[in-house]
Amino acid sequence: MKLGTKGRYAVMSMVDIACHDDKEAVSLNDIATRTEISLPYLEQLFMKLRKSGLVTSVRGPGGGYKLARPSNNIRISDILLAVDVQIHTTRCEPNSAMGCRINHGRCLTHDLWDAMGRQMALFLNSVTLEDVVQGRLIEKSMHHVKKEEQENILKVVS
Amino acid sequence: MKLGTKGRYAVMSMVDIACHDDKEAVSLNDIATRTEISLPYLEQLFMKLRKSGLVTSVRGPGGGYKLARPSNNIRISDILLAVDVQIHTTRCEPNSAMGCRINHGRCLTHDLWDAMGRQMALFLNSVTLEDVVQGRLIEKSMHHVKKEEQENILKVVS
DNA sequence: TCAATAGTTGACTATTTTACTCGGATATTG
DNA sequence: CAATATCCGAGTAAAATAGTCAACTATTGA
Numbered sequence: 001m002k003l004g005t006k007g008r009y010a011v012m013s014m015v016d017i018a019c020h021d022d023k024e025a026v027s028l029n030d031i032a033t034r035t036e037i038s039l040p041y042l043e044q045l046f047m048k049l050r051k052s053g054l055v056t057s058v059r060g061p062g063g064g065y066k067l068a069r070p071s072n073n074i075r076i077s078d079i080l081l082a083v084d085v086q087i088h089t090t091r092c093e094p095n096s097a098m099g100c101r102i103n104h105g106r107c108l109t110h111d112l113w114d115a116m117g118r119q120m121a122l123f124l125n126s127v128t129l130e131d132v133v134q135g136r137l138i139e140k141s142m143h144h145v146k147k148e149e150q151e152n153i154l155k156v157v158s
Numbered sequence: 159m160k161l162g163t164k165g166r167y168a169v170m171s172m173v174d175i176a177c178h179d180d181k182e183a184v185s186l187n188d189i190a191t192r193t194e195i196s197l198p199y200l201e202q203l204f205m206k207l208r209k210s211g212l213v214t215s216v217r218g219p220g221g222g223y224k225l226a227r228p229s230n231n232i233r234i235s236d237i238l239l240a241v242d243v244q245i246h247t248t249r250c251e252p253n254s255a256m257g258c259r260i261n262h263g264r265c266l267t268h269d270l271w272d273a274m275g276r277q278m279a280l281f282l283n284s285v286t287l288e289d290v291v292q293g294r295l296i297e298k299s300m301h302h303v304k305k306e307e308q309e310n311i312l313k314v315v316s
Numbered sequence: 317t318c319a320a321t322a323g324t325t326g327a328c329t330a331t332t333t334t335a336c337t338c339g340g341a342t343a344t345t346g
Numbered sequence: 347c348a349a350t351a352t353c354c355g356a357g358t359a360a361a362a363t364a365g366t367c368a369a370c371t372a373t374t375g376a
Contacts, residue, residue, distance in 0.1 A: 001161050001165065001243060001245050001246070002159070002244075002245070002247070003246065003247045003274075004159070007159065008249070008267065008271070011267050011270070012267050015266050015267055076270065077310065077314045081314060085159060086159070086160075086313075086314060086316040087159050087160070087314055087316065088159070088160035088316060089160070089161045089315065090161075090166075108290055108293070109170050109173055109290060111290075111293065111296075112169070112234065112285065112295055113166070114315075115295045115296075116161075116278065116281055118303075118315060119277065119278065120274065120277065120278060120315070121310070121311040121314040121315045122303070122311065123273075123274055124274070124314060125307060125310055125314070127273075132266055132267060132269075133266060135269065137269045137270055138269075138273075145280070149280070152235065152279070152283055153276055153280065155244075156235045156238070156239060156245055156278075156282060156283070157244070157245045157247065157272075157275035157276060158244040158245065158246060
């Protein structure tokens with residue numbers, strides 16, 4: 001289970017723009033240089049970000065992209081959705097052949113993956129671009145984790 | 159970002175075993191029939207589950223696998239780790255070229271993905287096989303989510 | 317002891333997804 | 347009109363996933 005470059009790059013680029021003055025547009029070339037993401041790939045991503053209404057574009061020399069809304073009004077989940085990064089935890093579509101046969105047709109594990117997906121979605125909904133830029137993440141994450149758990153978490157999350 | 163069949167099947171199979179009497183072993187053939195997972199694939203998975211000490215095997219006719227510990231002592235994260243399903247949210251290994259260049263070498267998004275990974279790990283650590291078998295998941299997940307958020311969560315989690 | 321059952325093991329292949337690249341078109345500025 | 351930048355569709359290479367295959371070993375019961 002891993003987060004690919006698409007979602008990661010999209011958020012990185014949006015953070016990059018959010019770090020700049022709202023007045024002037026940021027060109028993909030600049031972002032490409034700073035983040036070391038290839039220009040054509042960025043173009044692909046920003047096509048989607050624009051169509052989802054998260055950024056506005058300015059063409060021609062001196063052009064680039066600006067945030068369409070204040071950074072405290074753009075959630076990380078908005079960005080991920082824009083570039084088609086979704087969280088797929090289950091395969092239990094209605095009437096599907098796969099996965100839902102244990103215990104007389106009821107799928108016990110469905111609820112598990114569903115709960116996990118919701119957990120993640122809640123988190124991604126709760127964090128805004130502004131939060132990331134200002135380093136306000138430890139608060140959103142939880143503090144007091146037991147020593148013994150710490151170790152295991154590192155293994156799981158890698 | 160999606161959960162593959164490996165992790166899903168491993169947990170499904172473990173749930174299947176947990177649903178049976180502890181005294182008699184459950185054969186992979188039975189699990190394959192009930193879950194519609196192919197036998198060779200199950201063999202591959204159970205090799206790892208056994209080597210990680212989550213199940214014990216009994217060879218010969220009437221043989222199969224049993225849980226090595228009570229189901230309330232097997233966490234979902236244990237199962238996922240056993241079959242090499244980890245959560246990869248960052249690529250920021252020390253001295254890596256990728257991803258950590260914005261803002262004078264400090265990677266703002268690193269904390270974000272890190273927090274998200276921890277969030278998931280905490281959840282998977284908190285749920286045991288017994289919880290899943292007994293349908294005790296809504297408690298572990300959160301209840302009161304605002305109406306407006308519900309809709310967005312469905313989009314993100316898909 | 318023999319046949320059937322069931323786990324053990326390593327290697328191999330097909331499919332799908334991801335992560336890109338490429339070529340060209342269009343708009344804007346100086 | 348030339349340089350800069352966004353727009354857009356299609357195509358490709360690499361990696362990860364999902365699953366197969368063949369052969370071997372241990373155990374049980376007739």
